[in-house]
Amino acid sequence: MILDGKCPTGPIEKSWDKHCFDLKLVNPSNKRKYNIIMVGTGLAGGAAAASLGELGYNVQAFCYQDSPRRAHSIAAQGGINAAKNYPSDGDSILRLMYDTIKGGDFRAREADVWRLSQVSNNIIDQCVAQGVPFARDYAGYLDNRSFGGAQVSRTFYSRGLTGQQLLLGAYSALSRQIKAGTVQMYTRREMLDLVVVDGVARGITVRNLITGEIESHAADAVCLATGGYVNVFYLSTNAKGCSVTANWKAAKKGAFFANPCYTQIHPTCIPQAGEYQSKLTLMSESLRNDGRIWVPKKKEDIGKLPAQIAEADRDYYLERKYPSYGNLAPRDIASRSAKEACDAGLGVGPGGRGVYLDFADSIKRLSEDTIRERYGNLFEMYEKITDENGYKRPMRIYPAPHYCMGGLWVDYNLMSNIPGLFVLGEANFSVHGANRLGASALMQGLSDGYFVIPYTIGGYLVTVKPGAVKADHAEFKKSVEDVNASTKKLLSIKGKRTVTEFHRELGKVMWNDVGMARSKESLTDAIKKIPKIREEFWNNVKVGGTGAELNQQLENAGRVADFLEFGELLARDALHREESCGGHFRVEHQLPDGEAMRNDADFSYVGAWEFKGNDKEPELHKEPLKFETIHLAVRSYK
Amino acid sequence: MSDHKTMTLTLIVWRQKGPSDPGKFETYAAKNITEHHSFLEMLDCVNEDMILEGKEPIVFDHDCREGICGMCSQVVNGLPHGGQDRTTVCQLHMRKFKDGDTIYIEPWRARAFPIIKDLVVDRAALDTIIQAGGYTSCHTGGVPDANSILIPKPIAEEATDAAECIGCGACVAGCPNGAAMLFTGAKVSQLAILPQGKAEAAARVTAMTTAMTECGFGNCTNHYECQASCPKGINVKFIARMNREFLKAQFA
Numbered sequence: 001m002i003l004d005g006k007c008p009t010g011p012i013e014k015s016w017d018k019h020c021f022d023l024k025l026v027n028p029s030n031k032r033k034y035n036i037i038m039v040g041t042g043l044a045g046g047a048a049a050a051s052l053g054e055l056g057y058n059v060q061a062f063c064y065q066d067s068p069r070r071a072h073s074i075a076a077q078g079g080i081n082a083a084k085n086y087p088s089d090g091d092s093i094l095r096l097m098y099d100t101i102k103g104g105d106f107r108a109r110e111a112d113v114w115r116l117s118q119v120s121n122n123i124i125d126q127c128v129a130q131g132v133p134f135a136r137d138y139a140g141y142l143d144n145r146s147f148g149g150a151q152v153s154r155t156f157y158s159r160g161l162t163g164q165q166l167l168l169g170a171y172s173a174l175s176r177q178i179k180a181g182t183v184q185m186y187t188r189r190e191m192l193d194l195v196v197v198d199g200v201a202r203g204i205t206v207r208n209l210i211t212g213e214i215e216s217h218a219a220d221a222v223c224l225a226t227g228g229y230v231n232v233f234y235l236s237t238n239a240k241g242c243s244v245t246a247n248w249k250a251a252k253k254g255a256f257f258a259n260p261c262y263t264q265i266h267p268t269c270i271p272q273a274g275e276y277q278s279k280l281t282l283m284s285e286s287l288r289n290d291g292r293i294w295v296p297k298k299k300e301d302i303g304k305l306p307a308q309i310a311e312a313d314r315d316y317y318l319e320r321k322y323p324s325y326g327n328l329a330p331r332d333i334a335s336r337s338a339k340e341a342c343d344a345g346l347g348v349g350p351g352g353r354g355v356y357l358d359f360a361d362s363i364k365r366l367s368e369d370t371i372r373e374r375y376g377n378l379f380e381m382y383e384k385i386t387d388e389n390g391y392k393r394p395m396r397i398y399p400a401p402h403y404c405m406g407g408l409w410v411d412y413n414l415m416s417n418i419p420g421l422f423v424l425g426e427a428n429f430s431v432h433g434a435n436r437l438g439a440s441a442l443m444q445g446l447s448d449g450y451f452v453i454p455y456t457i458g459g460y461l462v463t464v465k466p467g468a469v470k471a472d473h474a475e476f477k478k479s480v481e482d483v484n485a486s487t488k489k490l491l492s493i494k495g496k497r498t499v500t501e502f503h504r505e506l507g508k509v510m511w512n513d514v515g516m517a518r519s520k521e522s523l524t525d526a527i528k529k530i531p532k533i534r535e536e537f538w539n540n541v542k543v544g545g546t547g548a549e550l551n552q553q554l555e556n557a558g559r560v561a562d563f564l565e566f567g568e569l570l571a572r573d574a575l576h577r578e579e580s581c582g583g584h585f586r587v588e589h590q591l592p593d594g595e596a597m598r599n600d601a602d603f604s605y606v607g608a609w610e611f612k613g614n615d616k617e618p619e620l621h622k623e624p625l626k627f628e629t630i631h632l633a634v635r636s637y638k
Numbered sequence: 639m640s641d642h643k644t645m646t647l648t649l650i651v652w653r654q655k656g657p658s659d660p661g662k663f664e665t666y667a668a669k670n671i672t673e674h675h676s677f678l679e680m681l682d683c684v685n686e687d688m689i690l691e692g693k694e695p696i697v698f699d700h701d702c703r704e705g706i707c708g709m710c711s712q713v714v715n716g717l718p719h720g721g722q723d724r725t726t727v728c729q730l731h732m733r734k735f736k737d738g739d740t741i742y743i744e745p746w747r748a749r750a751f752p753i754i755k756d757l758v759v760d761r762a763a764l765d766t767i768i769q770a771g772g773y774t775s776c777h778t779g780g781v782p783d784a785n786s787i788l789i790p791k792p793i794a795e796e797a798t799d800a801a802e803c804i805g806c807g808a809c810v811a812g813c814p815n816g817a818a819m820l821f822t823g824a825k826v827s828q829l830a831i832l833p834q835g836k837a838e839a840a841a842r843v844t845a846m847t848t849a850m851t852e853c854g855f856g857n858c859t860n861h862y863e864c865q866a867s868c869p870k871g872i873n874v875k876f877i878a879r880m881n882r883e884f885l886k887a888q889f890a
Binding site for chain 1: 656672673674675676678679682683686689690692693694695697699700701702703704705706707708709724725729731733754755758760761762764765768769770772773774775776777778779781782783784785787788789790791792793794795797798801802804805828829832834835
C-alpha cells in the first residue's frame with residue numbers, strides 16, 4: 001500500500017496556517033461531549049492533556065509512574081530549540097527547518113518539519129508564561145547556547161535541567177486542569193491493549209499497577225504519547241519503565257510501525273562499568289560546546305593517565321575529520337567516530353569502551369568557575385557515578401542508545417492509519433527523519449502537545465458521534481480476557497531464568513548486531529537469534545507472585561515479552577533498508593571516507609510495517625518522501 | 639576500574655505486604671557487590687537471587703536512575719536517600735559502604751504517605767498540593783513574546799534554585815513533623831519570584847498551604863532536616879519566603 005501523509009499542498013510558508021483554517025472546528029459547547037484518552041504524561045502527553053482539557057474536552061490521562069511529573073522527558077538536560085533568532089545570528093524558521101531536515105538525513109516529511117519550526121517560537125513564549133525559569137542575562141533577556149548540527153545559537157536552556165523545567169511547566173498546566181475537573185488523572189496504570197471496534201480506536205485496556213485490576217476505558221479518540229523504545233537494547237539512557245508496550249499493542253491491532261531501525265546512539269554517555277549495570281547515564285551534549293574529544297594516537301599510551309599523554313600524541317579526531325563543526329558534529333557522526341576509535345583499539349577505561357572529553361583548554365580560557373556555572377550539575381553527576389573529578393582529569397564518555405526517531409506511522413494530523421488513534425512525541429515517527437538533532441526532542445514533544453494535536457484532533461472528532469461505543473462493548477470484554485490470559489500464561493511458566501536475564505540477552509544481540517554499525521550478516525543473524533530467545537522466554541521465564549497485586553516482575557515480564565517481538569521488526573527494517581542514513585548505518589553502504597551513503601533513488605520513503613503475526617513476516621507499506629523546499633544533498637559537516 | 643574486590647553486606651529491610659499489614663524487618667545478605675554498583679543495582683542483585691530462590695523480591699519505586707525523576711524513595715540507615723549530600727538513592731553508590739556493613743532500608747514514613755507495599759509509598763498528596771495552585775493560570779497560546787518581560791539573571795537564578803525540586807518527598811520523610819513545607823515553599827517561591835507568577839501569588843500561597851494541611855502534613859519547627867535530606871539541596875530560605883508570602887496574603 002502507498003501511504004498518504006495528507007500533507008497540505010502549496011507554499012510551505014503558508015502550509016500550517018492554511019491547514020488550520022481548513023480543519024473543521026468543534027463547537028465550544030459540543031467539546032465537553034467528547035472523551036479523549038491520553039496515554040503518557042511526558043512533554044507531549046502532559047502538554048496535550050492540559051491543552052485539550054482547557055479547550056473543553058473531557059480528558060482521561062494515564063501514566064505508569066506515581067505522578068505525571070516523573071515522565072522521562074524530565075531527564076533531558078541540554079535545551080530546546082526555537083527559531084527566535086534573538087542573537088541575530090542568521091536564524092529563521094526556514095533555517096531551523098533546513099537544519100532539521102538535513103540533520104535527519106533527508107528522511108523526514110517537509111511539511112511536518114516546517115510546522116515544527118514555525119511553532120517552536122510559540123513554545124518558548126508558552127513556557128516562559130508558565131514560569132519556566134530559562135537562563136537569562138543580567139539585562140533580563142533570554143540566553144542561548146549552540147547545539148550539534150547547527151551553526152546558530154538557538155537553544156534555550158535552564159541550567160542542565162531543561163527537560164525537568166519544561167516537564168514541570170506542562171505538569172503545572174496539567175495540574176490546573178485536573179483541579180478544574182477537565183482532566184481525570186489515572187496514575188500507576190499501564191496500557192496493555194488498544195481496543196479497536198469496526199476498525200476505529202475506541203479505548204484502551206490498562207492494568208492498575210497497585211491492585212492488579214484490569215480496567216476498560218472507552219473514549220472518542222485515543223492518543224498515545226508513550227515515548228521511545230530504545231530499552232530494546234537493555235542498556236540505554238531511558239528510564240527503567242520506558243517500553244514499547246503501548247505502541248506494540250497498537251501495532252498488533254493494526255497500527256503501522258514506521259522506520260523502527262532509526263535509533264539514536266548518543267555520543268556523550270558515561271561508559272558501562274560492569275555486567276550488573278542497569279542503565280546508562282547521559283550527559284548533555286552541550287558539553288561538546290566546551291569539551292574536546294580525543295583518544296591517544298598510540299596504543300602504548302592507553303594505560304597512562306591522560307595528563308601524561310603529550311598534546312602531540314592525542315588525536316582530536318572530530319576536529320581533525322570535521323573542521324567546520326568539530327566537536328559539535330551531529331550525534332550519529334560523533335557516536336560512530338567514537339566506536340571506530342575504540343574498535344581500532346584506542347579506547348580508554350574499562351574494556352577500552354571510552355574516549356576522553358577534555359575541558360582543560362576551556363578551563364584555561366574561561367576559568368573553572370565558568371565551566372562550573374555552565375555544566376556544574378553534569379560534572380557532579382559524573383563524579384557521583386565514576387568517582388572521578390571532571391575538572392581535574394578528562395571525562396570518559398561512550399555512546400549509548402538514547403532516542404528513537406522511528407515510531408508509529410501518523411499522517412500530518414498525527415493520526416495513525418487506525419482512525420481515532422493519534423500518536424504524539426517520540427512515540428510517532430514524524431519529524432526527525434533518520435537522526436534527531438540535539439534539543440529537538442523537547443521541541444517536538446511540546447509542539448505536538450501544545451500546538452498541533454489541539455487543532456488536528458478537532459478535525460477528526462467532528463466526524464464522529466460522541467460516546468458511540470461504551471466500555472461494556474464486546475470488544476472491551478474480549479480485550480480484558482486477552483490481557484488476563486497473557487498474565488496467566490506468564491505466571492504459569494515458572495521457569496528457571498529471570499525476566500532481566502532475558503532482557504539482557506536480547507539487549508546484547510541488539511547492541512552487537514543491530515547497533516551502531518549494521519551489516520547484512522549481523523542483521524540476518526539477529527533475525528535468527530531473537531525468535532529463539534523469545535521461544536525460550538515463553539518456556540523458561542520465572543515470574544513469581546500473582547496478577548492481583550503490585551508485582552514488578554510481572555510488569556517487567558510484559559514489557560520484555562513485547563521487546564522480544566519488536567526487536568525482530570527493528571532488525572528486519574534495518575535489513576531491508578539497503579542504505580546508510582542518519583542513525584542507521586549499514587557497513588555495506590558507506591563512502592570511501594566512512595561517511596553514510598544514502599540511496600535516494602530506492603529508499604527515499606518512510607517504511608511502515610504492518611504486523612501479520614509472530615510467525616509471519618510483516619508487510620511493508622511505503623510513503624514516498626518529496627523534497628520541494630530543501631533540496632536533497634549529501635549531508636556534509638566537514 | 640573493572641577490577642574490584644567484592645563486598646558482602648547485611649541488609650535489614652522493611653517488608654510490608656499491603657497498607658493494612660503491620661510490616662516487619664527482614665534480614666538478607668547482599669553478596670558480590672562492587673564499589674561501582676549503585677544502591678539500586680545492589681538491590682537488583684539481591685532481588686534476582688530471591689526470584690531464583692522462589693522468594694518474593696523487595697518492591698521499591700524507581701525509574702530514571704539518574705537522580706531527576708524523583709521516583710526512588712528509601713530511607714537508608716535512618717536518612718532519606720542515604721544521607722550523601724545532594725544525592726538520590728538511585729545515585730548513591732556502594733563505594734560509600736564497606737565490606738561487612740549492615741544497612742537498614744525503610745520506606746518514607748509520614749502520615750501523608752501511606753505505605754503501599756514494602757518500600758513503596760503513596761505520594762499523591764504532593765500532587766494535590768500542586769493542583770491547589772502550583773501554576774500560573776496562562777492559557778495554551780495567547781501569551782506574550784518570551785522576551786517581553788525582562789527577568790534579570792539573579793532573579794531567574796533564584797527561581798531556578800527553587801524550581802530544582804524533584805518532588806520525591808525526602809523533605810517530608812526527613813522532617814520530624816512530616817511537614818511538606820520545603821516542597822510547598824519551593825513551588826510558592828519559584829512562582830512568587832518570577833513576574834509571571836506574581837499576579838496570583840496571594841491566592842496561590844493560601845490555597846497550597848491549605849491543601850498541605852488538609853493532606854495531613856505537619857508544620858515547620860525549624861529542624862532543617864528537610865534541607866539536609868533534599869537531594870537537590872533546596873534551601874530552607876524558601877520556607878521563610880513562603881511564610882512571608884503567606885503573611886502578605888493575609889493583608890492582600
